[in-house]
Amino acid sequence: MVGGFYHFAFWKKLIEQEIGFITRIKKGASYQVERVLTNTYDVKNQII
Numbered sequence: 001m002v003g004g005f006y007h008f009a010f011w012k013k014l015i016e017q018e019i020g021f022i023t024r025i026k027k028g029a030s031y032q033v034e035r036v037l038t039n040t041y042d043v044k045n046q047i048i
Contacts, residue, residue, distance in 0.1 A: 038045035
């Protein structure tokens with residue numbers, strides 16, 4: 001997938017340049033929360 005989550009060269013380039021980005025997580029994905037920024041009824045903002 002060129003425009004999706006499976007275009008690893010694109011993501012690797014961003015990570016190597018220490019560029020942060022916001023994206024949706026794939027349904028059923030496993031992750032670990034590093035830091036909670038906001039946790040309200042309608043806003044969940046975390047660094048994972």
